[in-house]
Amino acid sequence: MMTMNGELVRRLQAMATDVDRVGAWSQAVIDALSEAGCWRWMIPTEFGGAGLEPVDLVVGYETVARGSMAASLIFTQHDAAADLIVRGDNAGLRERLCPKLAAGAYFLTVGISQLTTSRQGGEPAMKVDWDGMRARFDGDMPWSTAPAHCDAIVTGGVCADGQQLIACMPADSPGLTVAEPMALSGLQSTATTAVHCDGVEVGADWVIRGPVEKALGSRSTVRPLVVSASGIGLAGSMVDLLREIAPKRSAELRSFADDIIRHYERVRGEILDAAEMLGQGAGLESRKAEIRSTVNDLVVRLALVLMTLAKGTGYMTDHPAQRFVREAMFFLVWSAPETVQRMTLAKLLGEPETD
Numbered sequence: 001m002m003t004m005n006g007e008l009v010r011r012l013q014a015m016a017t018d019v020d021r022v023g024a025w026s027q028a029v030i031d032a033l034s035e036a037g038c039w040r041w042m043i044p045t046e047f048g049g050a051g052l053e054p055v056d057l058v059v060g061y062e063t064v065a066r067g068s069m070a071a072s073l074i075f076t077q078h079d080a081a082a083d084l085i086v087r088g089d090n091a092g093l094r095e096r097l098c099p100k101l102a103a104g105a106y107f108l109t110v111g112i113s114q115l116t117t118s119r120q121g122g123e124p125a126m127k128v129d130w131d132g133m134r135a136r137f138d139g140d141m142p143w144s145t146a147p148a149h150c151d152a153i154v155t156g157g158v159c160a161d162g163q164q165l166i167a168c169m170p171a172d173s174p175g176l177t178v179a180e181p182m183a184l185s186g187l188q189s190t191a192t193t194a195v196h197c198d199g200v201e202v203g204a205d206w207v208i209r210g211p212v213e214k215a216l217g218s219r220s221t222v223r224p225l226v227v228s229a230s231g232i233g234l235a236g237s238m239v240d241l242l243r244e245i246a247p248k249r250s251a252e253l254r255s256f257a258d259d260i261i262r263h264y265e266r267v268r269g270e271i272l273d274a275a276e277m278l279g280q281g282a283g284l285e286s287r288k289a290e291i292r293s294t295v296n297d298l299v300v301r302l303a304l305v306l307m308t309l310a311k312g313t314g315y316m317t318d319h320p321a322q323r324f325v326r327e328a329m330f331f332l333v334w335s336a337p338e339t340v341q342r343m344t345l346a347k348l349l350g351e352p353e354t355d
């Protein structure tokens with residue numbers, strides 16, 4: 001199993017609080033990822049990538065998040081887009097883009113929440129018209145991380161007959177407008193925002209899959225663990241700080257820190273075991289919401305212990321504790337379908353009382 005790249009963790013950790021306070025895009029974060037070779041990790045070896053096994057990828061995603069949650073969001077969204085291209089139905093697109101992706105010379109993001117967790121139930125947020133040669137997109141990607149800094153955005157829309165189509169959309173396509181970065185309570189430096197498409201056309205050579213009923217199917221086996229791996233990375237970063245702060249507190253307060261650190265170690269072990277099993281071909285479908293909600297519960301509890309032990313000093317904007325609290329809250333909303341939301345709240349608060 002790959003071990004955590006300590007130098008990458010230290011480099012990202014050293015800038016994380018400043019990057020968060022300034023709230024602007026940071027090339028230094030991207031350079032740290034490039035120099036550590038992160039862009040190669042999930043690209044197959046035939047295209048110059050590292051083709052990492054699921055368990056090594058999980059350690060990789062954990063490493064980046066342990067360094068910086070902003071870096072983690074940017075990196076995982078890039079990889080989610082790359083994953084759809086690698087596993088997509090368009091071999092020509094894969095062959096064209098993968099060598100550039102492996103070289104870190106082509107930067108991607110996703111804007112797919114309109115097909116998963118955002119604005120469900122009403123009119124599709126993004127419509128697509130497919131004539132067999134070209135796909136024409138009209139509507140919104142409600143969320144996309146760093147689209148203004150990307151070469152292309154992997155996005156998807158719904159056709160008039162309800163089928164879905166996903167494509168890689170060059171960021172300079174006529175009709176594509178990236179909104180100003182949203183004002184967020186955390187992760188501001190990721191330049192997350194909405195993207196509007198006004199008749200944006202992409203040719204068949206950019207279409208990844210569709211029209212089909214569910215265009216986001218057949219993603220890599222490690223995908224369901226990526227958010228959990230990032231959460232365990234953030235948790236590790238909180239544990240690093242807790243280990244510095246706790247020895248200065250009373251034995252009674254220290255015991256809360258000791259308990260939560262033991263719980264963190266157990267959960268981390270479970271995630272690595274699950275990743276090992278994925279490598280051996282086991283599915284994760286039945287356990288992914290359980291794992292994810294366990295991680296959500298862990299990061300929220302860790303944030304509470306950390307802020308309590310950091311005291312008033314931890315509430316100051318130049319102290320990492322307050323940043324960790326805001327970043328922990330992100331796990332309550334990041335790619336969280338209702339099952340995950342319910343299971344998370346039940347773990348944190350218990351089941352609601354019914355009459």
Ligand SMILES: Cc1cc2nc3c(=O)[nH]c(=O)nc-3n(C[C@H](O)[C@H](O)[C@H](O)COP(=O)(O)OP(=O)(O)OC[C@H]3O[C@@H](n4cnc5c(N)ncnc54)[C@H](O)[C@@H]3O)c2cc1C
Binds near residue numbers: 077114
């Ligand atoms: C920091 C951050 C980064 C993200 N990055 C990405 C990314 O890179 N790619 C990606 O695909 N997803 C991304 N997401 C999306 C995320 O994974 C979830 O899809 C999202 O959090 C779901 O929340 P929602 O508010 O869109 O839910 P919704 O259910 O769509 O909205 C919740 C509420 O918002 C209001 N609302 C919804 N639609 C409208 C509307 N049309 N007009 C007015 N009000 C409306 C309603 O009150 C609704 O009840 C990101 C989210 C965050 C917070």
